[in-house]
Amino acid sequence: MVPFITAWSSERAPGFAVVVRDGRIAYADETKRDRDGSGVLWTRKVFSPGVGVPQFKAVHPLRQRRAMERLLCQVCAKPCDKSAVWMLSQREYESAEGPWPAPVMTAHPPLCPGCVERATRLCPHLRNGYVILRPDRIAPAALTGVLYRPTPLGLTPTAATIAYDDPRTRWMRAVQLHVQLKDYTLVHPRDMNVTSPQKR
Template sequence: MIASPLPYSPYRPRSTREKASGVSATEPSLIPYVTLREGEEAAPATLAFVQEWPGNRLRLRYTDKEPEDRDVRGALWGRCSQNRRDQWNMPTGKPLWRLMHPSRQRECMQTMRCQVCVQPAKTPLGYIFLAGPDDYTPHESTIVTAQPPMCARHVRAAAMLCPHLGGRPLVFLAESAPLYGVHGTVYGYGQGGVHAVDQPDFPLRYGDPDLPVFLASQLVRRLSVFRRLSLAELLAELTAFRAPVPHQTGSVHACPAA
């Protein structure tokens, strides 16, 4: 049985006034911006195939297409509703912890913003990415992830509160994380019209020949130059970087390498 596509949506950039300002101490709980909420559902799909790809190949599109339907590399994205925002401009509704809203995931991954507060995620040490303790083997040299980065302010809380991380996440400190591809659903055409034919577990790389018939779900980046750390090691390095350096005659202070 072919599973229906997950509720993914096109990226809709927010204006400067709409950008989330972070999580304040008076907020009721720490819920990441990217988390899907109850009431946010897939919009009715109006998908069709057209012969518009180089070589006259079929390409998937919406019959009521909009510019935001495709990302910067031309991948088509699913559509999903968004709940109203609260006084902190964060989504409302009961969180569905194991799911990410596709539009908000895409927003954070495309702009490299923290998945909790939507502020720029780059730290003085580089970009922080978290993964579950069993998500990768110790010897993997190529890491691809659909988890948006974390800012230094929220990394400890996220590690402790997220059941998947269990307080002992794998920490990747990356100098760069170029775009890699997308997770999603392969579509085909047959009896009954356009329909889903496959949901691969692995991401489709940009440039793959199946991209024209793919409905994207999550944006994926590849960590190119990175270090593996424990949470304790990361927090120690962040603390050391912020700590004032005592004056020592004849010594030079070197910041931790990213």
């Protein structure tokens, strides 16, 4: 089982030229599909899931964003809607700012209940413990990608993560969308039909 958001070896980045147009970065040959609904420019990748070898440590930018925006299961791609849960490693959860249930920011898309047990078996980042969260509110929080800085010699790119409402998003070529999970409840693994005990 290869998760929906996993990148494949055939999905390489096509050649592109980044230019400045109307006070923001753009592709020289830009199309409407290159930006999201908020006008953020996204990294281009060939879309050919299932072709080649799965790259389990890499995420396809478009599928990751679609899973976040449409609440699609990151494993099977089915709509989660109100049944959506998020599985975070124990370390990710413990890095949340403030006392429980402080808002948590994550770049991991949701899971449907039917894929939770599979994720606990197959996902390496969950092997040292995890939590399952069901949020009442989900909001775009940040973007990870390449931030361009205009200089007299041209554009200087730097890897960065910035807030979703940061004015510098006009200089960002995004790779991943982060969301903030708010007003969530912790779900016990047995309520998701996960028989293996939660590691601590």
